[in-house]
Amino acid sequence: MRTVGVEEELLVVDPSGRPVPLGPDALEVAARRGEGENVEQHDRAEREDEPANESTAAHLVPELKAQQLELGTDVCRSLAEVDAELRHWRRRADSAARAVGARVAALATSPLPVEPVPTEGERYARMLDVFGATAREMLICGCHVHVSVADDEEGVAVLNRIRGWLPVLTAMTANSPFWQGADTGYASYRSQAWRRWPSAGPIDVVADAAAYHRLVDDVLATDTVLDTGMVYFDARLSEKWPTVEVRTADVVLHVEDAVTLAGLVRALVETAARDAEAGTPPPGMSTEVLRLAGWRAARSGLTGDLIHPLTGRPAPARSVLAALLDHVRPALADAGDAQRVAEGLATLVGRGTGSELQRRVHRETGDLAAVVRAAVALTAGETPAASRATG
Template sequence: MRTVGVEEELLVVDPAGRPVPLGPAALEVAARRGEGETVAEHDRGGRGPGAAPPADHAGPGAADGDDPRGGLVPELKAQQLEFATRVCADLADVAADLRYWRSRADAAARSVGARVAALASSPVEVEPVTTPGQRYTEMADTFGLTALEQLTCGCHVHVAVDDDEEGVAVLNRIRGWLPVLTALTSNSPFWLGRDSGHASFRSQAWNRWPSAGPNELFADAAHYHRLIADLVATDTIVDTGMVYFDARLSERWPTVEVRIADVALHAEDAVTLTGLVRGLVETAARDWRAGVPAPDVRSEVVRVAAWRAGRSGTTGDLVHPATGRPAPAADVVTALLDHVRPVLADAGDEQRVADGVASVLRRGTGADFQRRVHAETGDLAAVVRAAVEETQR
């Protein structure tokens, strides 16, 4: 069974429901408790926890005495906190870690008079504040408004692979399905005080980065690494950490990292996402070993499918990966579940993931929750306050 790790980014907000730049202060408290690293340590490339090292590794940073359950780290904006789970073999451990670190992030925020909310964008107007540090300052200077306005929260799922060749084979075979994950996790309908008309406006804002989005098929791992080197050689992105593909090979760990999802409002939805991503990776690896060619889908089509997913969420049509044509979201989501169902069954994940998918389709996504609260209250700050409570469930 492939191990997995999850990274979640959370919004730091005050009791009234306004994002506040207290993430660095909360991290100082967490660092004193041994639950994270300070902004300065992170900027120096310190011992900070990453997600999903090799399966035989005790946990992120465990050899250095770090908490093997993961930890809290800074993000681009001071109105954010990020955490990484430990390396997990089953979804029950993923669920426990997500709830544990959401709780610890909230405790750190409470210590400085704030809370955390699993929101992929800020419903209320806010002036994003760049977290101090050399790398973040360089990004702000280099990318102007793209970086200055980038207050978004995503969820990244790492799944272990044997080596880079298997990893690239997986990347080639999962790319057409990734937009469906955006639809399932959509949790950013509001953007700085306005309804964006999208279920996931984070996905629209994120794709302003020059290195974001889908990519073409890779011939092999060497081809992949040449592309990364060519991107860095343009002197446009700051470093290899800014290779913001929808899915990529991790630099730190032998994993495929899927980066296309909004942070999910409900922790169980993030568990469902993790199960689907692991299912996609294992299905792709099996197909590769069996000699099944990767679907030859143009990146332009994948990009349009991703746009459609961000616009529609689970309430409209999505682009079906098998046909390239529109189909009801529920049908496309069911097709994804059917695609990975055999490996879910092998891992013992089938029932939990199927129930999770059914729950999202029945009650709606985080975007649907936010719009319901706003329709009832007419108050975007009330949306944030409600999300704070849902984040801890």
């Protein structure tokens, strides 16, 4: 059974719904409780390119902006464990934020206008200096899923075979329609903002692990990104863990949707590894078409057409989700995840993505602060004040 872990970035907000730079203060509380790292510890670990806590992946840590914090689950072997871990660490993150007068919200962008405040630390300061407005304005929250692989050769074989499905994951997790107080017209504006980083996006099929590492070395040799941590491929080999890391998802409002995402990513990895072992070549979708597929997914989420990974042509989002489920069904069945993931996708399609929920609350209330309040409640596992917000 392949192990899986999830990282979520969360906004730290005040009672008015505005992001506030209290993430480092909340993390000091968490560090005193033995639940996370403070800014100084995390900065040192990032600069030394090693896990700050080698015994476990579970942690609460800083992010680029002081209006954020990040949680990470322990290494999990079942989706029930992923569910329990996410709920536990969301509660602990919210408890730490409450201790300093704030809350956390699983929103991929802030609905309300905000001036991002950088987190202190040598590495973050270098990012601000090198990348200017891109780094200054970047206040976005994603969800990253790690799945174990046997070695780098298997990992690269997996990367080559899952790339066409990654935009579908963006569509199903879309949770960022608003930016600086306005509706962007996108379901996942986070993914559009993210592409401003020079190393972000899909990569070509690579021959083997040696070719992948040459590609990373070539990226670093340009002296454009600071280190391997800034090699922001849509999916990559983790530098810190023996995993493939999939990075295309928005952070989602409902824990159940994050669990569904984790199940699908694990099944994609397992399916790709089996295809590689059987000698099935990677699908032939070009990187240029993949970029277009990512844009289409970000624009409409599950409410319009997506680019079908098997044809390269537009198709209704529901049919593409059905194709994804068919593609990974044997791997899901072998992991015991088939029913849970199928039901999770059905619930998601029926309820709508976080982006749809945010717009629905805004239509009903005319108040972006109400959108944030609903998100805070859902992040904490509570029922929003307006029950209609749950869809």
